[in-house]
Amino acid sequence: MYNTFPIEKLNKVETPFYYYNMRLLDNTLKVIKQEADKYDYHIHYAVKANANKRILERVNAFGFGADCVSGNEVSASLAAGFPNSKVVFAGVGKADKEIITGLENDIACFNVESIPELEVIDEIAARMKKTARVALRINPNVKANTHKYITTGLEENKFGIYLWDLEKVLDKVKQLDNIKFVGIHFHIGSQINDLDSYKMLCTRINELQELFVKRRNIPTIINVGGGLGIDYENPDENPMPDFEAFFKIFDDFLELKKGQEVHFELGRSVVGQCGTLMSKVLYVKEGINTDFAIIDAGMSDLIRPALYQAYHKIENLTSEHEENKYDVVGPICESSDCFGKAVSLPATVRGDLIAIRSAGAYGEVMANQYNLRPLPIAIYSDEME
Ligand SMILES: *Cc1c(COP(=O)(O)O)cnc(C)c1O
Numbered sequence: 001m002y003n004t005f006p007i008e009k010l011n012k013v014e015t016p017f018y019y020y021n022m023r024l025l026d027n028t029l030k031v032i033k034q035e036a037d038k039y040d041y042h043i044h045y046a047v048k049a050n051a052n053k054r055i056l057e058r059v060n061a062f063g064f065g066a067d068c069v070s071g072n073e074v075s076a077s078l079a080a081g082f083p084n085s086k087v088v089f090a091g092v093g094k095a096d097k098e099i100i101t102g103l104e105n106d107i108a109c110f111n112v113e114s115i116p117e118l119e120v121i122d123e124i125a126a127r128m129k130k131t132a133r134v135a136l137r138i139n140p141n142v143k144a145n146t147h148k149y150i151t152t153g154l155e156e157n158k159f160g161i162y163l164w165d166l167e168k169v170l171d172k173v174k175q176l177d178n179i180k181f182v183g184i185h186f187h188i189g190s191q192i193n194d195l196d197s198y199k200m201l202c203t204r205i206n207e208l209q210e211l212f213v214k215r216r217n218i219p220t221i222i223n224v225g226g227g228l229g230i231d232y233e234n235p236d237e238n239p240m241p242d243f244e245a246f247f248k249i250f251d252d253f254l255e256l257k258k259g260q261e262v263h264f265e266l267g268r269s270v271v272g273q274c275g276t277l278m279s280k281v282l283y284v285k286e287g288i289n290t291d292f293a294i295i296d297a298g299m300s301d302l303i304r305p306a307l308y309q310a311y312h313k314i315e316n317l318t319s320e321h322e323e324n325k326y327d328v329v330g331p332i333c334e335s336s337d338c339f340g341k342a343v344s345l346p347a348t349v350r351g352d353l354i355a356i357r358s359a360g361a362y363g364e365v366m367a368n369q370y371n372l373r374p375l376p377i378a379i380y381s382d383e384m385e
Pocket of ligand 1: 226
C-alpha cells in the first residue's frame with residue numbers, strides 16, 4: 001500500500017500540517033504519462049489544485065505543462081521550471097496586470113471566455129507589440145454528475161462562451177490583429193466519476209467541429225479540461241483513478257481533424273490522494289447523540305467540508321481500541337467547522353493523531369487565516385525517510 005504512514009515520525013511534528021506522500025505522487029504521474037502517451041495526448045496540470053513548489057517541480061519533471069488561473073500561478077509555474085511554451089492561462093476574470101504577465105512571458109495560450117476579454121487582450125497585446133495565442137472556452141451545455149457548486153459546463157454557469165454566441169465570437173477574433181486563434185477549450189466540472197459525461201462532451205465537440213470546417217478555420221488544440229474524480233471513500237484501495245479508461249473514452253469518441261492535438265487539464269486526480277491533513281485531538285467532549293472529538297485542525301486548514309459538504313475519510317492513527325462514534329470538529333467559531341458527523345473511530349483520547357485523507361487537492365491552497373490562525377505547514381514523505 002502506498003499510504004502507510006510513518007506514524008512515529010509524524011507524531012513528533014507539530015500539528016496541524018499537510019503530509020504529502022511523494023511516492024504516490026510519482027506513481028500517479030507515471031501512470032498518467034504512460035496512459036496519455038499512448039495517444040500523444042498533452043497534459044497540463046491544473047495548478048490551482050495544489051501550488052506547492054515541491055509538487056509543481058515534480059509535475060514539471062514528468063514533462064507536463066501548467067494550467068493557470070491567475071497571474072501569480074503563471075509566475076509560480078515559471079519559477080518552478082515549467083517552460084513558457086507549456087503554460088496556459090484560463091479564468092473568467094483576468095485582470096489587465098495578469099494579462100500583461102502572460103504576454104511578457106510569451107505563454108502558450110490564453111483561454112478566453114468572452115468578447116470583452118478578447119478586446120482587452122488584443123488592446124494590451126497591441127500596446128506590447130505581441131500576439132496573444134488564444135483558445136476559446138466554450139460552454140458545451142453538458143451536465144456533469146457532480147455537486148452543483150463544482151459543475152461548470154451548463155448554460156446557467158458563469159463559465160465560457162455560449163454555443164449561440166460562438167459565430168459572433170469567431171467573427172470578432174478575425175477582426176483583431178493581435179489575437180491568434182489556436183484552439184477550443186472545455187471544462188465541464190470537477191470530481192466527475194461518471195465517464196458518460198466525457199462521452200457526451202466528445203459528441204458535442206464532434207458536432208462543433210462542423211462549424212469550424214464550414215468556416216475553414218480549424219483549431220489546432222482541442223482542450224477538454226479536467227475534472228476526473230478520485231475515490232474519497234476508499235483512498236487506500238483506489239489510490240488513483242482509472243486513467244486508462246479515462247483517456248480511452250477520448251480516443252474512442254473524439255473525432256479529430258488532421259493535425260489536431262488533444263489537451264487535458266487534470267488537477268484533483270493528480271494530487272488529491274497524495275495529501276493528508278494531520279491533526280491531534282485536543283479534547284473529547286460528551287454530546288447527546290455522539291461524542292465530539294475536537295481536533296486542532298479547522299476549516300481554515302481544510303475548507304472543503306464546510307464549503308461544499310465534501311466527504312473526507314477520517315482515521316485515528318494512534319488508537320486501536322474499541323470503536324465509538326464521534327463528530328469530528330475543529331476549534332473555529334463556526335458550526336460548519338466540522339470534518340465529519342458520527343464518524344466511527346477507535347476510542348479516541350486527547351493527543352491521538354488524526355488523519356484526514358485525500359486532502360492533496362483544494363486543501364492547502366485554500367487554507368486561510370480566519371480566527372488569526374497560522375497557515376498549516378507542509379511535510380513531504382521523502383524528507384522523512
Ligand atoms: C479547476 C479547473 C481544472 C481542474 O479541475 P480538476 O477537477 O481539479 O481536474 C481544469 N481546467 C479548468 C479550466 C479549471 O477551472
